[in-house]
Structures are given as structure tokens and as C-alpha cells.
Amino acid sequence: MYSIGYLSKKTGVKVPTIRYYEDIGLLSSERNAGNQRRYSAQGLERLSFIRHARDLGLSLEAIRDLLALGADPDAPCADVHAITRAHLADVQARIAKLKRLEKELKRIEANCHAEDVGECYVIEALADHGLCAGAH
Amino acid sequence: MYSIGYLSKKTGVKVPTIRYYEDIGLLSSERNAGNQRRYSAQGLERLSFIRHARDLGLSLEAIRDLLALGADPDAPCADVHAITRAHLADVQARIAKLKRLEKELKRIEANCHAEDVGECYVIEALADHGLCAGAH
């Protein structure tokens, strides 16, 4: 049985975060005589799963669903893919949006050749959406 | 003088959000006899500025700084650019990270040819970081 600090070291998830995962029902633990959390190898595995899925940007809600699916070997694999594919679409949409922002920020930056705020194109552009090149 | 609802319609910022901006000191307003908010043309302009900067992804903290700079025509334009350039760098970093995620998610998806969760590669990959292609 592992302590919460050991799990933290092994997975890179901070101790308060592990407690938080327990609070919201993602992770469970036993307690020893002194009321301290003790985890099995399965607990460590489960936390690693959560950590990795978080690193990939999945929401805790999505992870909750994945964990439920993972617990049932006969569940259709397609259900898992539905979750990850939806996430992928979301990631792609965010990339697209950020790229538009990047372009617009660069354009605004490049248009300013002033010395002080009085003539700064950045300030003007922010005040007036009409000066924008593309939609955002 | 404009009402809060009018400002909301003109800028696309929701009424509670405008009140929130006032709470945190980004925007101020006068009050009429019945204690309702009344805005000048400057107020409308200021809110448009905030709205546009938010659309470009700037934080309210950054916007607060930009507004302070914008109020002083003799302030160095470079200070404005420092803020927007920092934001641009942040946007670019986020794009890079999301692209790594996109790649990894696609790879994991493509590697699974199973029917049910028992053999699903997605579940395996999430449980074991060692199966990952790149770092994330």
C-alpha cells in the first residue's frame, strides 16, 4: 500500500490535486489506523491514467466517462473513440481560433511605427474593430 | 447617456458582464435618479476596447494595463507592444502545445482496430505513458 506522497512522486500529480480527485469521486482510497490514505497498485494505475489523459487535455468529465468504459472490457470500443474524437475536434477548433488570433496580433503589431501611445496603432486597432483584417 | 442594455446591444457584451467589469474596476458609470447606470460615449468606447481586446484573447489584467497606457498619449508605445508581444508569444506557445496534442491523439486513434474496450488501444495508451510517441 502506498501513501499519497508516494503516488504524487510517481505520477507527478500534486498531493492536494489527488485529494481533489477523491473529493469529486474520480479516485478512491482506503485509510490506515491513523486516517491516512493508502493506495493499492490499482490506485496508482488509475491515477496515472487520469494524469496522462489530463496531459492530453481531456476534461475530468471525459476522463470520468473513459474510466467507466475502461472498467468494462465488453463495452464497445467505439464509445471510447467517440470521446477522444470529440476532444480531437475541440483541439483542432482551438488551434484554428488561436491561429486567427496570431495572424491578427502580428498584423496589428506590424502596423505600428509610432514612438508613443498618442499615435500607437495597437491602441487604435483595439479601440476600433473596423480596423481589423479578418474576423475573430 | 446610454443605459446598460444599450451598451450591451452595441458591444455584444452581456449585461452581467458589464456589471462585472465595473465590480473589478475596469469600467465606471454614473447613476441616474433611480440608481440605474448611465454611460457616456467614452464609456461605450472603453467597453468596445475591452471587448475587442478580449476577443483577441488578452487577459483582463493585460487589458487593465493597456487602458492605463492608452490614457496617457505620451507613454512609450513600446510598453503597449511589450504587452501584446507577450500575449502573441503565449498564443504561439499554446498553438504549439495543441499541435503536439493533436498529433498524439491522432496517432492513438489510428492505432486502435479493436471492437471492444478489452483490446482498445486508446485505453491502453492512456494507462501507459510509455506507449506515447512524443513528449507532452
Added chain:
DNA sequence: CCTTGAACCTCTAGTGACTGGAGCAATTAG
């Protein structure tokens, strides 16, 4: 002038995913 309905007011609490601190209790190493 009166009524109705829309718009407004304040205040509180909730979102997601944590993070940090206070003030204790338990464990572990020497």
C-alpha cells in the same frame, strides 16, 4: 393618471481544475 411589462438593481452562488494556507495529527528516522 394608471397599469403593464421590460429592463434594471443587489446579492449570492456556481463553473473547471486546481492551488495555497492554517492549524492540527500521525508517521518515520536517528
Added chain:
DNA sequence: CTAATTGCTCCAGTCACTAGAGGTTCAAGG
């Protein structure tokens, strides 16, 4: 046995809103 470390619970804060309850004011029509 003692000191240092680790653990416990509970509460509050982050960011940028959003929603709801319960009440007030305003503008238009009759």
C-alpha cells in the same frame, strides 16, 4: 524520545464570467 516530515480537514482564492432570487425603476399604451 524527539524532531522533521508527511499527512489530515477545512476554508478561501484563482479567472472570467454566468445564473438565479427577489425586488425596483422606467417607458409606453390606454
